[in-house]
Amino acid sequence: MREILALLCIFSCCVFLSQAQSYDDKRCKCICPSISSVTNSTETSHMARIMYITNVPPKKCNCDGVILPRIGRELQGKEQEFCPRCECKYENRNTGIIKVVVIIVIWVISILVIYMAFLIILDPLLNKRIKGSYQEHTNEDDEASAAGPMYHNMSLRGNVLNRVGHQQDKWKKQVKEQRRNIYDRHTMLN
Structure with missing residues (x-):
């Protein structure tokens, strides 16, 4: 259990410390056609x-600030024809909040998995203890007076387990009964 929590802590620290260029909070994203659409070469498709x-200031988020420094030599003077076909958008997002939300979701899922495992382990123990300690009672007054206060303390402890087992x-x-009625008799209980 402690090992799992330690691994989750290490994982969450690694997520916070890791940052890559493509995950900057502020960036400029430009979508352009292929260069072959302007240069009339048939190396790649026109579609x-x-x-x-790129990480640039908002004022430089355009074809001149992002695309021409990268591929200006390949365009060979056809910049005026290529740039109007490009769509540039400046994006501002908060990756810190995204990371926190992801970590919280991972923690909640981990806690639910641990709880489910606990219930899976606990179910056979409850069923064994309840079925092993079951005795048919005919007259509770006679048994209570014969057993004395010791029986009363034990009945209080087992009472919760007995109620849970009885309800289950x-x-x-x-x-x-419902399955039998639906599948065999084709009726429903009220």
Whole structure:
């Protein structure tokens, strides 16, 4: 259990510390047609679009500030024909909040998985303890007076488990009855 929590802490620290160029909070994203659409070469298809992502100020988020420094030599003087076909958008996002939300979701899922494992382990123990300690009672007054206060303390401890087991058995019987009615008799319980 402690090992799992330690691994989750290490993982969450690594997520916070890792930052890459494509995950900057502020960036300029330009989508342009392929260079062959302007240069009339047949190397690539005319339908292909190329995405350029760069970290520049908002004023330089255009064809002149992002695309021409990269591919200006390949355009060979056809910049005026190529640039109007490009769409440039400046994006401002908060990756810190995104990371926090992802970590919270991972923690919640981890807690639910641990809880589910706990219930899976606990179910056979409850069923064994309840079925092993079950005795048919005919007259509770006689048994209570014969056993004395010791029986009373033990009954309080087992009372919760007995109630849970009784409700679980009752629910299982109702589910069996409902299935039998639906599939065999084609009727529903009220």
